[in-house]
Amino acid sequence: MSTELNHIIVPAKDKWESARFLGRILGVEAGPEWAHFVPVRVGRVTIDFDNAKDFSHHHCAFLLGEAEFDAALDRIKKAGIRFFAEFDRTGPGEINRNYGGRGVYFEDPSGHLFELITRPYGEVPEQWIEGKAVRATGG
Numbered sequence: 001m002s003t004e005l006n007h008i009i010v011p012a013k014d015k016w017e018s019a020r021f022l023g024r025i026l027g028v029e030a031g032p033e034w035a036h037f038v039p040v041r042v043g044r045v046t047i048d049f050d051n052a053k054d055f056s057h058h059h060c061a062f063l064l065g066e067a068e069f070d071a072a073l074d075r076i077k078k079a080g081i082r083f084f085a086e087f088d089r090t091g092p093g094e095i096n097r098n099y100g101g102r103g104v105y106f107e108d109p110s111g112h113l114f115e116l117i118t119r120p121y122g123e124v125p126e127q128w129i130e131g132k133a134v135r136a137t138g139g
C-alpha cells in the first residue's frame with residue numbers, strides 16, 4: 001500500500017467556469033458534478049472545485065510530458081490567457097527553462113496561480129531571470 005494525494009478542494013468564484021478552464025487547458029474533462037463539487041481528474045488526483053467567497057489564492061503545479069506541454073501552451077495562447085515565466089508574473093508572454101525543462105504560470109478565473117512544468121523541481125530552487133535559469137536567492 002502506498003500513500004499519495006487523492007483529491008484537493010479548490011475554492012472558486014464559479015466552480016464550473018474554473019473546472020472547464022482547467023480542463024480545457026489540460027485537455028481533460030471537467031465534471032460531472034459530484035456532490036457540490038466539480039471535479040477535474042488530473043492523473044490520479046482529482047481537483048474538486050467548489051463555489052466559495054472570500055478565499056485566498058492557491059497554487060497548483062501540473063507535471064506534463066513535452067507534447068502535452070506544447071498542446072497546453074498552445075491552448076493558453078489561442079485563448080488569449082496571459083502567461084508568465086515566473087510566479088511573480090515576471091516574464092510576461094514567456095516560459096522558463098528551469099530545472100532543464102520548461103515551465104509557465106497563468107491565472108485561473110478565480111485568481112489561483114497554476115503552473116505547468118515538464119520537469120519536477122530540483123533540489124536547489126531555480127528562477128528564470130533574463131533568459132537564464134539561475135539559483136533562486138530567496139526573498
Ligand SMILES: [Fe+2]
Pocket residue numbers: 059060061115
Ligand atoms: Fe510551483
